[in-house]
Amino acid sequence: TTAIGIDIGGTKTAIGLVASDGAVLAKTSLPTDLTISPYDMVDRIAEAANRLMAEKELRPSDLLGIGIGAPGPLNTKLGQIAEPPNLRAWWGFPVVNAFKRHYDARIVLENDATAAALAEKRAGAAKDAEHFVYVTISTGIGAGIYSHGRLITGATGNAGDIGHMVVDPAGGDCPCGQRGCFEHIASGTAIAREASVLLGRPVSTKEAFELAFSGQDAAMEQLVRRVFRHIGVGCVTLINTFDPELIVIGGGVSQVGAPLFDAVSGYIRDHALNPSGRRTPVVPAALHQDAGLIGAAALVLTDY
Numbered sequence: 001t002t003a004i005g006i007d008i009g010g011t012k013t014a015i016g017l018v019a020s021d022g023a024v025l026a027k028t029s030l031p032t033d034l035t036i037s038p039y040d041m042v043d044r045i046a047e048a049a050n051r052l053m054a055e056k057e058l059r060p061s062d063l064l065g066i067g068i069g070a071p072g073p074l075n076t077k078l079g080q081i082a083e084p085p086n087l088r089a090w091w092g093f094p095v096v097n098a099f100k101r102h103y104d105a106r107i108v109l110e111n112d113a114t115a116a117a118l119a120e121k122r123a124g125a126a127k128d129a130e131h132f133v134y135v136t137i138s139t140g141i142g143a144g145i146y147s148h149g150r151l152i153t154g155a156t157g158n159a160g161d162i163g164h165m166v167v168d169p170a171g172g173d174c175p176c177g178q179r180g181c182f183e184h185i186a187s188g189t190a191i192a193r194e195a196s197v198l199l200g201r202p203v204s205t206k207e208a209f210e211l212a213f214s215g216q217d218a219a220m221e222q223l224v225r226r227v228f229r230h231i232g233v234g235c236v237t238l239i240n241t242f243d244p245e246l247i248v249i250g251g252g253v254s255q256v257g258a259p260l261f262d263a264v265s266g267y268i269r270d271h272a273l274n275p276s277g278r279r280t281p282v283v284p285a286a287l288h289q290d291a292g293l294i295g296a297a298a299l300v301l302t303d304y
């Protein structure tokens with residue numbers, strides 16, 4: 001049995017055929033065209049998925065279902081996109097119903113970080129965990145929460161939106177209206193923004209890290225240390241709240257590797273409240289660019 005996994009992002013949409021063991025049989029991606037109607041975009045996505053089906057000689061009856069991961073806020077109860085800042089043209093769009101025009105199979109919608117957490121559970125770094133939190137640090141910050149062997153999705157699919165958990169009330173105004181939100185301080189976007197202020201020219205997240213680790217730029221080093229500390233603050237709150245066995249960190253910023261993981265583990269060791277929490281392993285995500293579509297497909301391949 002096979003599922004279609006669709007990971008809708010602000011810039012691109014990844015589409016894959018995924019087998020029940022999590023293997024990606026075929027995949028493709030399309031730019032998410034925000035200038036056309038979302039209904040037309042759904043038609044394009046379905047066309048691309050149908051091409052993959054034809055390539056693999058699969059018929060609609062071979063399909064167990066269609067899983068969709070999309071940025072939040074959304075409303076999974078209604079099958080709708082709610083108000084994601086990077087998908088404004090889709091606000092209020094009934095994405096599940098739009099796909100129903102193309103498929104008879106079951107269609108499931110969850111937020112993208114929740115789907116990626118399920119992918120890490122099925123085929124990645126959290127295979128053996130019954131309790132873990134997946135944190136993605138990319139353009140924004142989000143989390144998927146897996147507890148007691150199940151995903152915690154909340155009433156409308158918006159659980160885990162930790163990007164707007166306050167980690168430092170002195171951390172500046174977040175567009176959401178609060179001050180010092182996690183993603184306003186520690187996302188890739190935030191790092192690049194602050195580094196650019198420091199140097200008075202555009203600086204990418206990657207360059208900010210390179211300068212910080214070069215030993216030549218004390219201010220940049222301080223900035224990066226502060227960001228890692230705030231990621232530690234966020235993780236300690238997750239540990240104190242959910243008592244996970246494991247924290248998995250993915251997303252573009254996690255590519256910086258050991259310096260981040262060591263700093264975050266150190267902060268947790270010094271600040272988590274309970275002795276077992278202080279030893280919570282913090283590990284890199286195992287699935288990178290395919291996590292979104294594997295997770296989306298897993299929404300219909302698993303009883304989560």
Ligand code: ADP
Pocket residue numbers: 009137138139140187188189192204205206209251252253254255256
């Ligand atoms: P998206 O947010 O679209 O899911 P990513 O997960 O790739 O995309 O995250 C993008 C963010 O990660 C950007 O802020 C980018 O600068 C940062 N990033 C990407 N690669 C690296 C890297 N190797 N080192 C540090 N930061 C990176």
Ligand code: ZN
Pocket residue numbers: 163164165174175176177178181184
């Ligand atoms: Zn916020």
